[in-house]
Amino acid sequence: MRWGPLALVALAWAGLAQAYPHFQLSSDVAICASCHVAPAGGGMLTDFGRDQSEDPLSGGGNGGLLHGLVKLPGWVRVGGDVRLAGLANSPGRAEGVELLAFPMQADLSARLGTDVISAVASVGLRSIARQPADNGGVARSTPLPVLSREHYVLFRPEKLPLPLYVRAGRFFPPYGLRLADHTTYIRRDLGFDLEEEPYGLSAGAVSEAWEAHLTGYARDPLHAGGPGELGGAALAEVRAGIAAVGLSGRAAFTAVDRRLQAGPYAKVWLEGPKLLLMAEVDGVHQRFQVPGAPSRGQLAAYAGPVWIPLRGLSVGAAYQAFVEDLSVAGTAHNAVDLWASWLPISHVEVMLSARAQGIGGNGAWDAMLQLHYFL
Amino acid sequence: MSALLALACACGGADTRPADWSYIHAAIVTPSCATASCHGASASAGGLAFDDAVETRRLLLSKPYVTPGDPNSALLFLLEGRERDRMPPDGPLPQPDIELIRRWIEEGAQP
Numbered sequence: 001m002r003w004g005p006l007a008l009v010a011l012a013w014a015g016l017a018q019a020y021p022h023f024q025l026s027s028d029v030a031i032c033a034s035c036h037v038a039p040a041g042g043g044m045l046t047d048f049g050r051d052q053s054e055d056p057l058s059g060g061g062n063g064g065l066l067h068g069l070v071k072l073p074g075w076v077r078v079g080g081d082v083r084l085a086g087l088a089n090s091p092g093r094a095e096g097v098e099l100l101a102f103p104m105q106a107d108l109s110a111r112l113g114t115d116v117i118s119a120v121a122s123v124g125l126r127s128i129a130r131q132p133a134d135n136g137g138v139a140r141s142t143p144l145p146v147l148s149r150e151h152y153v154l155f156r157p158e159k160l161p162l163p164l165y166v167r168a169g170r171f172f173p174p175y176g177l178r179l180a181d182h183t184t185y186i187r188r189d190l191g192f193d194l195e196e197e198p199y200g201l202s203a204g205a206v207s208e209a210w211e212a213h214l215t216g217y218a219r220d221p222l223h224a225g226g227p228g229e230l231g232g233a234a235l236a237e238v239r240a241g242i243a244a245v246g247l248s249g250r251a252a253f254t255a256v257d258r259r260l261q262a263g264p265y266a267k268v269w270l271e272g273p274k275l276l277l278m279a280e281v282d283g284v285h286q287r288f289q290v291p292g293a294p295s296r297g298q299l300a301a302y303a304g305p306v307w308i309p310l311r312g313l314s315v316g317a318a319y320q321a322f323v324e325d326l327s328v329a330g331t332a333h334n335a336v337d338l339w340a341s342w343l344p345i346s347h348v349e350v351m352l353s354a355r356a357q358g359i360g361g362n363g364a365w366d367a368m369l370q371l372h373y374f375l
Numbered sequence: 376m377s378a379l380l381a382l383a384c385a386c387g388g389a390d391t392r393p394a395d396w397s398y399i400h401a402a403i404v405t406p407s408c409a410t411a412s413c414h415g416a417s418a419s420a421g422g423l424a425f426d427d428a429v430e431t432r433r434l435l436l437s438k439p440y441v442t443p444g445d446p447n448s449a450l451l452f453l454l455e456g457r458e459r460d461r462m463p464p465d466g467p468l469p470q471p472d473i474e475l476i477r478r479w480i481e482e483g484a485q486p
Contacts, residue, residue, distance in 0.1 A: 091464055091466055193411065194411060195418075293398040328391075328471055330469055333469070360468070360472070362468070362470060
């Protein structure tokens with residue numbers, strides 16, 4: 001009886017540095033794309049985003065590349081993220097709590113071009129929490145230690161009545177709250193887990209009061225797990241004052257299933273108590289291309305407040321649920337998250353997070369310390 | 376929303392899903408195990424890729440993680456966290472999923 005191979009699994013908690021969606025509204029910035037190069041946020045920062053990383057989002061410092069020591073021409077933009085993690089993980093196993101320390105992320109990214117047309121690409125180390133071991137001679141290729149989570153061309157024509165864009169390449173279709181943590185149920189169980197960025201063609205518009213994105217995609221056969229997938233996703237968001245409300249949907253087709261999902265999300269910023277409330281609920285209908293197999297309905301949800309009492313300090317809590325099959329009792333995943341993020345100066349983040357899960361009669365918990373530096 | 380979620384989590388009835396490998400692979404193994412960073416083809420954690428149903432069953436039987444008819448098959452020990460590591464490592468499967476896999480094994484682990 002062999003145990004080793006199955007026990008050694010790549011595990012990581014963060015993908016490409018995503019936006020921290022609690023900074024929308026709470027920092028007087030309504031549009032994710034104000035601070036990020038990507039039209040729907042996430043990843044490489046704009047000059048304005050670097051300014052924001054100094055004040056009000058951290059304790060201060062210089063948000064420029066390498067703390068302002070390096071000046072690049074306007075058509076070159078460079079970024080990067082390094083995250084080191086310490087993890088205590090207890091999925092309910094005979095050997096007790098598992099303790100790990102590992103490099104969670106090491107990505108470099110670059111943008112070449114102008115505000116009208118540009119090419120963006122990242123390259124980084126594949127995050128491996130547990131080292132692969134011998135598998136008794138089973139012939140599988142060793143995964144490449146490096147990968148490019150994102151690479152795309154972005155076109156933003158000027159002087160149009162609408163602020164339109166077109167993007168083509170590898171990236172996540174805009175969907176829902178777009179949380180940084182890919183292990184949240186609304187990411188992991190809805191097709192936005194680690195390394196699942198598909199290749200797509202996206203078009204949309206982003207204005208102060210609203211934004212909309214439409215994406216057609218094909219799951220990357222070289223990087224993604226599961227059967228090849230074709231699909232489309234759409235997101236529309238409107239904003240007014242302290243609130244943002246959105247609706248997103250996605251259709252995915254593989255050789256073994258067809259999956260339709262959609263749901264609303266919302267954020268509200270309460271200036272007095274310095275609280276951002278955010279929530280997302282998605283319903284899923286999945287039909288299997290398997291003779292005699294029943295279709296199933298699923299539900300994924302996330303809700304919780306983020307308290308931002310001081311410059312650079314965010315404290316969050318959330319309740320999550322994912323019901324794997326609404327017709328079968330005992331298939332619900334429930335989780336409570338607690339986290340705190342401290343950015344003492346621009347570029348530097350210390351994050352502590354914990355999650356307790358109840359999953360259909362089984363329990364699990366984990367706690368993680370992250371040290372994050374961005375270029 | 377809390378009421379909606381409480382209702383959703385509390386609903387559901389008896390498990391009438393088929394203990395059929397094609398269904399188990401599509402409904403449980405693919406989303407829970409064959410992910411891009413774990414047992415998907417690109418990561419092949421531990422040298423194991425579970426993308427394809429036929430190949431996954433062959434791997435499980437050849438190691439052997441699954442012994443047809445044996446409710447003490449190693450795969451069940453892994454899924455239940457008995458003796459050593461638990462799979463998946465970031466959160467166990469719901470018990471009904473484990474029971475469905477147990478039924479499939481007990482009924483002969485047919486393709």
